[in-house]
Amino acid sequence: MKHNFDNLNLIFDKYPKTQESLIAVLQDIQKEYQYLPCEALEQTSEVLDVPLSKVFSVSTFYNSFSLTAKGDKVIKICTGTACHIRGAKLLQDQLENHLSIKAGETTEDMKFTLEVVACVGACAMAPVVVVGEKYHGSVKVSKVKKLVKAK
């Protein structure tokens, strides 16, 4: 995939050029491109003066970072304890089935990425599914298909 990396400098400019900024910079890159493109990691290493190996180890250690491109819409199924007890597994099963992908994968047309996350902090409304930035609470099996359509 081809990206325009001009925006990277805007990200770098926001932070002091030290290792302390590494996670914040990676988060901003992840937000911009939905994943961490290789070239962006190389530039980060250069600008922050942190070895590329270190940048890579941080990128792979933390769950929020992804080294592969994600779909247009990321669907996060909460599998935290409260949601687990109220049927998150069934929702995961339904969504996986409906999109014909497993959690952690992206549909071939790059429209959806399905992820699981342990608690999004809205436990009182379990089970919770987050589509893009929108939280859906008390999700029922009958609502699953609509979630995927929801713009």
Added chain:
Amino acid sequence: MTIKNVKDLNKIRKTSLATQKKHPKKVLVCCGTGCIANGALKIVDSVRDGLEKRNLKDVTVEILKETGCHGFCELGPLVIIEPQETFYTKVKPKHIEDILDKSFLDNEVIEPLLFTNPVDGSKITKYNDISFFKHQQRIALRNLGKISAHDMNEYIGVDGYQALAKVLFEMTPDEVIGEVTKSGLRGRGGGGFSAGRKWKICKDIKADKHYVICNGDEGDPGAFMDRSIMEGDPHGVLEGMMIAAYAIGAKEGYIYVRDEYPLAVKHLEKAILDCERTGLLGENILGSDFSFTIKIARGAGAFVCGESSALMKSVAGEVGEPRAKYVRSVVKGLYDEPTVLNNVETLVNVPTIIRKGADWYSSIGTKKSTGTQVFSLVGKVRNTGLIEVPMGITLREIIFDIGGGILDDRPFKAVQTGGPSGGCIPESMLDLPVDFDSLTEVGSMMGSGGLIVMDDKTCIVDIAKYFLEFLVEESCGKCTPCCEGLYQLLKIVERICAGKGVEADIEKMERLSENIMLGSLCGLGKSGPNPLMSTLKYFKDEYIAHIKDKKCPAGVCPELITYEILDNCTGCMACIPACGYDAIEGKKKEVHVITQDKCTKCGACYAVCNFDSILVS
């Protein structure tokens, strides 16, 4: 305006109070994550439009308050009309016209939007008459749902930053530490270590720099109190940090916030910016010698980063692996300097303790666990949400009086406390007074305060498997006992769930657990076997049922159950499209049939059937 000294601070307080007095009539809209998910922002817009229509545009700020979380998220969006304290639930934009005309401008109540008492079906008008709120005592959550979450002046109006002024001008750092120690405040992040004592150890170490870090990582799945506090009372957290910093002599502080909490980050950023602009953060705060700055460090989705040494590595931009604890992080923490790390809830209690005194605080709760504790009461309980209660209250009071009992009146089975480091507590112990020590005694933990209620449809072995899966996924991989040991435990439990367990597995798991607890590097591994051990202790029968009888009494473990359709099936055809595996056949108004070879036991048919026609056995 800048706040150069205490006089300036009090001026703002006075103005804020005068405004409150002038506008007693208010519309409070809960804007916590839960209510926003339910559409609270649209409610805010509708109220704003409605006020404009009624020529009240100039005083919108005084009337309309976007508050932090009330805790009763399930019934959101919540709207409260002050001063009557009328409490409306599940409000939609179309209700706003009515609410403004009748309830806000006039004194009527709108019955259909009131809370329905689940016990007798009666309607309850006032916030404080609802049993969910009635039994609470709010110290950490004092400002949540009361003031606009992102308005510094309002925080100052409710005595905000008065405790800071008090410590800066009336108390020495040692006196502050003395007061916090005397209050008995214990860390709310899990360990329950005395906050005052931690501060004292840190202060007494000579070093170039000291740091204060607020732990907002909140990794326990099922707990969301820190999130709500950071979102709803960011200034309370900052003030707590400033007092801690003054006490130990720190000039720099960090708040480590979980990546999944964007709204908390936003509100904290705004609060910090407001403080920097007015001079409440920076050099010579309030004209004193005290200088302090706070930075936000965002986590990146690793549970282990809630652990102190891992967290500090993460703040420094490194991989968050814990280190051995022969040198504690309070001695050698961030960048090897002495560091105080406290949980969000611990810190937000500090300003009130300073203002009202240690004796007042220690009069609440029990002797060894003073004050209150915030719990997130979730799972199979009727009223789910965030509550704050005095320590020493019993689990029964929490679950049945505040929580209103079990969902759908099913039998209670267990309550899980302490997250992945805690355990499951059975019905026979419901009268246990909840505090740090009593929970540890019965093999669980206070942890961050998650209370996850389970009914007879929750499989205990599945829960043990769930926590092991979580821990295996989150184990950082640095030490073998945790990384490999937990994995082996998981494999055994998976086998049991699949009906392939043998009796000797139980002893094997016990032995392995002991070794993991002894040999692991950090708290994740040390307490990792807790959920398994506690369920083995209190629910051995259920393990035996899985192992010997090859049955899952709760009807959860797929390999041990079957789904059947009973003769009372009305032939409504709802389950046919719900099944993702084409396992159900049937015609309209005829009893449907499940093809067992195709059935994956996912439970979708059970979830959509309205006639109790699906039998799980």
